[in-house]
Amino acid sequence: MSLYRTGQVICKSFFNISYKVQVIGQEHIPKEGGVLLCCNHLSNLDPPLLGAYLQRPVHYMAKKELFEVPLFGTLLSNLGAFPVKRGAGDRQALRTTLNMLKEGKMIGLFPEGTRSKTGEIGEGLAGVGFFAARSEAAVVPVAIIGPYKFRKPLTIVYGKPLDMQQLREQKASAAEVTAVIMTEIKQLKARF
Structure with missing residues (x-):
């Protein structure tokens, strides 16, 4: 089993024990081809939650400083x-x-760029729009709903790919x- 799959099993177990996780819309994730998962940002736990229940690996940008931490950078x-x-503007x-x-x-990607302190979805940064416009990737809006509170409901909703x-x-x-992507994320959150 790869390191990614091992981490995924550990994360999924953690989330299932800690929260009442409900996953909606996994079928909307394309089985192949480039995909941008665009999600609201509530917690440092969002990245592992976003990928814990999916068949395909999810790759993330992480701030450069994290890669300078011994062992942790290698793990990332x-x-x-x-x-x-x-x-x-990091061209690389x-x-x-x-x-x-x-x-x-x-x-x-987390278009807001930082975690929401109120739980409300904020404004998205232009970077996500750049990637969506400059690639042929499927763009899938995602909403994480609910506070990360022990044994409380936590829902992750994967929307249908947007027609770009x-x-x-x-x-x-x-x-x-x-702006179009953020509107879709807000609508997903409002529906569930």
Whole structure:
């Protein structure tokens, strides 16, 4: 069993013991090809929750400083994460993300860029719109609903892939594409 799959089993067990997890819409995840999972951000536990119940591995950008922590940085790399310099246009991270999507991998992104302190969904940053517009990847909105409180309900909803064709043809700005994605995430949250 790969390190990723071992970590996935451990995370899934942790979530099932700690919370009343409900997973909705797994069938909306394409079985192959590049995929952008675009999710609201409530907790540091969001990345493992986002991928714990999926068949395909999810790759994440993680702040560069985490890769400088002995052993932890190696673990992150082995789990498929890659570094990004926050607060600056990190061209290498942009290229890495676009290449991974082109190679048919699945990338998990949190468009808000930081965790919500209130649980409300905030504004998305233009980066997610950039990746959605510049790639042919399927764009799947995701909503995590509920507080991370012991034995309380915690729901993760994977929405249907968004039709990005018109926005790509119109050469919509990254901000416009991000706004569409954020609206979909908010609507998912409101429905469940």
